Amino acid sequence: MNLLDSIVIGAGQAGLSASFHLTRLGISHVVLDGDSEPGGAWRHRWDALTMRDVHGVAELPGATPPPRDGRRANEAVPEYFAAYEREHRLPVIRPVRVDRVDDEEGLLVVRAGERQWHARTVINATGTWTHPFLPHYPGMETFLGEQLHTVDYPGPEHFRGKRVLVVGGGASAVQFLGALAPITDTLWATRREAVWRTDDFTPEAGAAAVALVEQRVARGLPPESVVSVTGLMLRDQEREAERLGAYAARRPMFARIEPDGVRWADGAFERVDVILWATGFRPAIAHLAPLHLRNKSGGIQLDRVGRGTTAVRDHRIQLVGYGPSASTIGANRAGRSAAMGVQRALREASTRSRSV
Known part of the structure; x- marks a missing residue:
């Protein structure tokens, strides 16, 4: 049995950052990535999304991110990640789809089909992209038009000439409306009134937003998105979509879905051809279920040491891309914190073994 000090699950921004810092600390590890090529979730973004459109990619440690230009994000970022893996000789193994992580006699066993790896610690960096959230509304199975989630978004041209209802109050919904309103008829529905940010989103403001999400996961509550505290x-x-009134005409959520549209709570009916669900994602952590990390609130409580990546119920487990680090704002710093958390856990284990 080849026993590693750590296994990183996921090779997105947080996972690569964690691997970089583990390497610098001399901690033996591998990175298991579910995709066949580098890039993480960025490989699956829609073609129309350019580097100019994204909110920004936080720098990986020791590297400069791609320029904010007209290149497709699903090409530029994967190339950036691939070059980073090569330059730093990160031990990425792919494709590996992790099924579960078990605790066997004090060691962590990461299983993927018939393959398995043994380690003293695990850094989970699986993010959220593979776990889209689609709420259920009465009648949605009767709808005769298209229903698409953010993960299925094919780009704006697909919707030209169709009446599109965008559902969701986050940054993706705002972006979709920005792209679609100038070329077709749009509607916007959210559960809550949109909260708009009017001041500049400085690095200090980003750090403050991450801190608010950290406070939530430190209490063991299920994480909310960073945009829920930053505003839109x-x-x-x-701006063209704004001029056309796409954002001013926000409606509260409909009561039900019918074959050719939606019925609002007041009984009014609206015909639509497409429902675009920009309803976000949930952490992709089902493979950690055997470790029983969740508490009664449904969240995984993280400590407040460093950037707060250590699972309170099991210090051998670090979570990045979860809660405050589930965005480019916090992912890079979380990788460093997780590596240091692994180092602490290894020291704790060594101290316990010497005292026995």
Whole structure:
């Protein structure tokens, strides 16, 4: 049996950052990635999303991110990640789809089909992209038009000439409306009134937003998105949609879905051809279920040491891309914190073994 000090699950931004810092600390590890090529979730973004459109990619440690230009994000970021893996000789193994992580006699066993790896610690960096959230509304199975989630978004041209209902109050919904309103008829529905940010989103403001999400996961509550505390902002490319009234006409959520549209709570009916669910994602952590990390609130409580990546119920487990690090704002710093958390856990284990 080849026993590793740590296994990183996921090779997105947080996972690569964690691997970089583990390497610098001399901690033996591998990175298991579910995709066949580098890039993480960025490989699956829609073709129309350019580097100019994204909110920004936080720098990986010791590297400069791609320029904010017109290149497709699903090409530029994977190339950036691939070059980073090569330059730093990160021990990435792919494709590996992890099924579960078990605790066997004090060692962690990471299983993927018939393969398995043994380690003293695990850094989970699986993010959220593979676990889209689709709420259920009465009648949605009767709808005769298209229903798409953010993960299925094919780009704006697909919707030209169709009446599109965008559902969701996050940054993706704002971006979709910005792209679609100038070329077709749109509607917008959210559960809550949109909260707009009017001041500049400085690095200090980003750090403050991450801190608020950290406080939530430190209490063991299920994480909410960073945008839930940052508020929404319009970029230059969304100003035309604003001029057309796409954001001012927000409606509260409909009561039910019918074959050719939606029925609002007041009984009014609205015909739509497409429902675009920009309803976000949930942490992809089902493979950690055998470790019983969740508490009664349904969340995984993280400590407040460093950036708060250590699972309180099991210090051998670090979570990055969860809660405050589930965005480019916090992912890079979380990788460093997780590596240091692994180092602490290894020291604790060594101290216990010497005292026995």
